[in-house]
Amino acid sequence: MADWSPIAKVYDPLKAGSIDGTDVEPHDRAVWRAMGARYKPNKGVVGDPLLTLFVSRLNPQTTEDKLHKVFSKYGDIQRLRLVRDIVTGFSKGYAFIEYKEERSVVRARRDANKLVVDQHEVFVDFEQERTLKGWVPRRLGGGLGGKKESGQLRFGGRDRPFRKPINLGVDPVQERGGGGGVGGGREWDRPGGRNREDRDRHRTAEWGNRGRRDDRDRGREWDDRRHGDRSRHRDRR
Template sequence: MRGGGVGGNNANCVFYAKSYHPIQAGSIDGTDILPHDNAIYRALLCSSAGLYDPFGDPKVKDNGGDPYCTLFVGHLSQFTNQETLHKAMSKYGRVKNLRLIRHIVTGASRGYAFVEYETEREMRRAYEDAHHSIIEGCEVIVDYNRQQLMPGWIPRRLGGGLGGKKESGQLRFGGRERPFRAPLYEPSSLVFS
């Protein structure tokens, strides 16, 4: 893995969790051991069966970008187009590539995009300054492109991901918006009788 992540020697130092685990992403402190949501169960099956490979995903190959210079931008308006997003994200650096994700059948925006910058420095600037900015009346979130940087990553479309809510309405944790919290209890201090 290439160095140069924010605040350290490798990209994992910028994440709130060192690797992705579907069950822990639903846990406030990362200690849950059983799936308690259908989406988490699907992500766990996908993960344990090795059904998802971010490096073999043709959708990722089409992007062809450097994951160390790419950001995820979410909570976009359905009316945001590539030109508007390009203009908004160009404030933070030179945009090399931009991919607004669209529904495969209808062509409507899915509300998120991947933006690749020319350099890591520009990407870090956008990461810090564009987060919670307003684009076409919507407050967007900006995060790293975890798909190729975080070991074990399962995308939201397969029941994984971070942020938002699961099918049951329970919040997800482990990301920028909702980092893991310290355990509510020390597992080693439990005494079973």
């Protein structure tokens, strides 16, 4: 718990696919793909990754000029790249903005997140491809985002941080409500008490005895009815 953080410091597809980073086995195909991916950052990308922002959820109609106008108020922009489809030329809805100064990056990340640009609320964070060790993009099953219906819910990022584990350092007996104090919890849950197998045998025997008692009661009732019918028949004669 001492080194726990809601934001991932090293990218692990298995942990990113877990709401609290405690999963030990892959639970969907995307996690398997990301774990098996051998991804290396694009060498053709230029600029300082520590001065670069990632901007996503853009309106498809948003242009480079509009982005430059909006984000230049946080500082001087060194480089801006709106990612477009190589075939159609249409915007893919995300961009990278490199500033000249570190304070400009910090300010833009703080103030521009959830800013509405062309009727779209944008998401802003530091670039992770070249700064987060082990990073795997979403197209290979990784990333830190996604939707539940797409099967790629990912955690550990600014938009969806890890939830703090609730079962760390909790004794299983206390978690079930045993307590361990005087009168705390059921006999089955107390240390030294009867175990689960004994409890199951006890319940089975209890139900069996109850069934036999019910059968005996029904037998007595049937006998009483028969004797009653005979008595009424003799009275009629």
